[in-house]
Amino acid sequence: MVENVSRTVLSNGVRVVTESIPTVQSVAVGLWASAGSRDEEPRLRGISHFLEHMFFKGTERRPTAKQIADEMDALGGYLNAFTDKEFTCYYARVLSEHLPVGLDILTDMLTGSLFDPEETAKERKVVLEEIKRRDDDPEDMVHDLFAETIYPDHALGLPVIGSVETVSAFTPEDLRGYVARRYGPKSLVVAAAGNLEHEAVVALAEQMLGSLPAGEPNAPLTRPVATPGHLLYSRPTEQVNFCVGVGGYGQHDDEKYPLAILDSILGGSMGARLFQEIREKRGLAYSVGSYCMNHREGGYFAGYGGTSPENFEECLDLIRIEFEKVRKDGVSEAELQRSKNQFRGALIMAQESMSSRMTRLGKAELYFDKVPPLAEALAKIDAVTVADVHAIAEAILPADASKLTIAAVGPFEEADKEALAEAE
Structure with missing residues (x-):
């Protein structure tokens, strides 16, 4: 390339x-x-x-x-x-x-x-x-x-x-x-x-x-610590929209590469585990998936979705189950290879857009003071193994579901908040 x-x-x-x-x-x-x-x-x-x-x-x-x-x-x-x-x-x-x-x-x-x-x-x-x-x-x-x-x-x-x-x-x-x-x-x-x-x-x-006067450099931030807990925000909506997640990794952490693979396997596509389990098998949600947020000082990983209020608890349970499965058993070689191909395809196809190329340049310069070659990112993804993904899952996904962070917006009543607190 x-x-x-x-x-x-x-x-x-x-x-x-x-x-x-x-x-x-x-x-x-x-x-x-x-x-x-x-x-x-x-x-x-x-x-x-x-x-x-x-x-x-x-x-x-x-x-x-x-x-x-x-x-x-x-x-x-x-x-x-x-x-x-x-x-x-x-x-x-x-x-x-x-x-x-x-x-x-x-x-x-x-x-x-x-x-x-x-x-x-x-x-x-x-x-x-x-x-x-x-x-x-x-x-x-x-x-x-x-x-x-x-x-x-x-x-x-x-x-x-x-x-x-x-x-x-x-x-x-x-x-x-x-x-x-x-x-x-x-x-x-x-x-x-x-x-x-x-x-x-x-x-x-x-x-x-060239004649701009100097300004202040960014003050470094401490690395954020992910805090378990839950927030149910009451709004008169037809659906409950929710996120469930944990702390992750930052832009300068090599662990972000196996986490990207884990994200892809769990919720990054129509073939991902959460999409198949919650939407395709049970029809509980139209929108469901996961994402990684990688900041300079740290990051987090979250699953998300939107469902009817009566299905909210079931969707939470299904996400917890999928998190636990991948934490205990890891991923398959077929899932790994599929996710690597998705990553490679998305990265290379993005290069057909000048806006995407410009965005890569700008973000890389701000985060790393240089623009790493695309081949470097592809090589790091290609080097990820099944064992690497399993290790990341074990590191960030808690065995105790009460250690997850949950936020949701929907037509909640006080009893719903108490019930979620008891379930945790």
């Missing part, structure tokens, strides 16, 4: 990573900041996400949100952003000849945003509506509640979106101060993939970001 990845660090610390794909006619470019909800002090919870909105609301050179949108539309391009617990990314997809303008729009948003008081007040209402939408979507909300439950005393357990109380209090001065502290050059990565020349992207980045 041929990769043409290049990396340059500007004199002020901004990192530029690119992958040249001369056979396409477009470029995906992202401006990544190592600033997310993990870095927010209590009164500023949600400000990284709020900034994601405000960077689109007008700059000194492009005073209105419409002007920013119109300029990107005129290129036939696409502009968007997303916020995570550990980073924020502003990105554009453009034809290769429009890369200079696309990157100029992104960097202008970062360096020249006005944070107008009137626009701040309007966008505050938008974000508050977004919080309400999250709260009205139990399938989404339950994952935030699970993170809060498994990490009750850690920044990684807090929701990216913040709270009504904190968002309602943000001021333009708060936004400017946070940008000054967290969006310094050593926090920034310019990542681009497509039909490009690395030296040209470096020259553009130097021109647009």
Whole structure:
């Protein structure tokens, strides 16, 4: 697998990573900041996400949100952003000849945003509506509640979106101060993939970001400790949406590779154990599966699903049983090989998207200060054995079901909470 990845660090610390794909006619470019909800002090919870909105609301050179949108539309391009617990990314997809303008729009948003008081007040209402939408979507909300439950005393357990109380209090001065502290050059990565020349992207980045003053480095966090427990959140819904999980591994832990295989076998596909047992054999759920969350300092593993209230306890029991089976008996060679093929297929097929390539570059640079070759990840997955997966299952899946963390959203009554507590 041929990769043409290049990396340059500007004199002020901004990192530029690119992958040249001369056979396409477009470029995906992202401006990544190592600033997310993990870095927010209590009164500023949600400000990284709020900034994601405000960077689109007008700059000194492009005073209105419409002007920013119109300029990107005129290129036939696409502009968007997303916020995570550990980073924020502003990105554009453009034809290769429009890369200079696309990157100029992104960097202008970062360096020249006005944070107008009137626009701040309007966008505050938008974000508050977004919080309400999250709260009205139990399938989404339950994952935030699970993170809060498994990490009750850690920044990684807090929701990216913040709270009504904190968002309602943000001021333009708060936004400017946070940008000054967290969006310094050593926090920034310019990542681009497509039909490009690395030296040209470096020259553009130097021109647009080379004079940025230094900001604060991210303070290291302690490794989160997974906390067993359960939270039943009462909402008048037709289904119960739930997560059941345990602590896992971080981006720098080699154990994340056998855990990825375990995740795939338990809930990563239509052929996975949870899907087959809960949906196909019993018809108890439409959506059921599992996932790994790998942060810089740690992570967790969770099964999830949505089911009718009367089937909730049965679904929990079935997940506990599958966890216990794999903890005691491990996995088969056939399951291992199938999961390796799924991992390889997903990783390689993602390379057909310039956006996916750009995202890999940006995340790798932020997590590892380099971009490991794809072949390295494939080799580490390929090296996983049945014994490795069994060892991970034994290490993280508890023999005592009361050590699991459970979060659920549904039409619960106090008796339901008491019954779950007694069952644990």
